[in-house]
Every structure is written in C-alpha cells, then in structure tokens.
Amino acid sequence: MTPSEPVAAETNRIKVWFRFVPREGWLPYDTEGLWATRLSADTARVENIPFLQNGVAEGEIVRFVTDADGLHWSTERVEASGNCTIRVLPVPSGPLGRSARAVHERLSPFGLGGEVFSEEFPLVAFTVPADADLAGIKALLVRGREEGWWHFEVGCVTDAWRDA
Structure with missing residues (x-):
C-alpha cells in the first residue's frame, strides 16, 4: 500500500x-x-x-x-482541525467538589462534548469546535478558576482562541 x-x-x-x-x-x-x-x-x-x-x-x-x-x-x-482542546479539573474543596458532572453542566450551554479521565481523577477534556463561542468559554473558564470551581489548561489552541 x-x-x-x-x-x-x-x-x-x-x-x-x-x-x-x-x-x-x-x-x-x-x-x-x-x-x-x-x-x-x-x-x-x-x-x-x-x-x-x-x-x-x-x-x-x-x-x-x-x-x-x-x-x-x-x-x-x-x-489542523480548527478545534481546541481544554482540560478542566474540579477543585475537590471547591463548590463543585470532585464532580466531573458539575463541570459538564457548567460548560453545557456551549454544547461542548467532553470525556472524563477517571472517577478517581475527574479531569474532563473538552473539544472546543472552531465555531464555538470562544470568548464566552474563555470567560467562564477564568471565572471558574477565580471562584475556586476548577483549574484548567488549554492543550491545543488556534489563532481564533488566542484572539477571542
């Protein structure tokens, strides 16, 4: 072949x-x-x-x-796909506890699909499509970090993400 x-x-x-x-x-x-x-x-x-x-x-x-x-x-x-990868880990002592479900619920208005690493380590990885509300997602991620809901990181970004 x-x-x-x-x-x-x-x-x-x-x-x-x-x-x-x-x-x-x-x-x-x-x-x-x-x-x-x-x-x-x-x-x-x-x-x-x-x-x-x-x-x-x-x-x-x-x-x-x-x-x-x-x-x-x-x-x-x-x-490149135009998609971004974000990872969100709830703060165990925060308002969401160790709940991956609560992380999904907070991000559900944006229609993001995510996967959970494990019950013991509730890291949630999300694909952010190119046509998503990037500014809104970024604002929520920052708000969640500031309010002690979660830690987050961006594993793959696009210029559109950087500019949002």
Whole structure:
C-alpha cells in the first residue's frame, strides 16, 4: 500500500500513540494513545480528546509510523482541525467538589462534548469546535478558576482562541 492509497473501511480504526515528556507534579505518563480513523498508510484523523498530549485536538490529521510491534506513533500534524482542546479539573474543596458532572453542566450551554479521565481523577477534556463561542468559554473558564470551581489548561489552541 502506498502512503496515498485509501484503506478498506474494516481496517480504518486504529490507535495512534504520542510521546511526550511527563510534567513534574502531574500524571506519570510519557505516552498517550488516541483513537483515530486511518486515512492512508501513514495518516489518520484523531477521533478523541487528548488528556495529556498537547498540540493536538480532535479532528486533526496526523502522520504516523508503524513500529515492529504494530504500534502507530505520531510523527507530525498534517492538517489542523480548527478545534481546541481544554482540560478542566474540579477543585475537590471547591463548590463543585470532585464532580466531573458539575463541570459538564457548567460548560453545557456551549454544547461542548467532553470525556472524563477517571472517577478517581475527574479531569474532563473538552473539544472546543472552531465555531464555538470562544470568548464566552474563555470567560467562564477564568471565572471558574477565580471562584475556586476548577483549574484548567488549554492543550491545543488556534489563532481564533488566542484572539477571542
């Protein structure tokens, strides 16, 4: 199969792995696997939200290499999706407690879809679509941080996010 040759539908769902340097005081991982739809022999579209990997968002197209064990390792982003990735961790002693559900409820007016890392570690990762109310989301994130609801970080941004 050549890199530009399309692949059969039954083999198009793969996991693409990313390597990164673990952050001190954060989760002790140095890789993250994201589900993706294979587009060619060496490209795939990311289909879920990264909890740990920065610089990539759901919907982006990445290039990968396959190692001897059959693992697909990302080598570069080929095409940006226009989406952003934000991660929100409720403050256990704050008004939301450890409730990922409460985080979802606060951000639900913006129509954001999110995934929860685990019940023990209620980090919620959200995809922020390019056409979302970026200024409104940013304002709510800052308000939530200031009022002790959560900590947040932005894992992947666009110029539109920066300018909002």
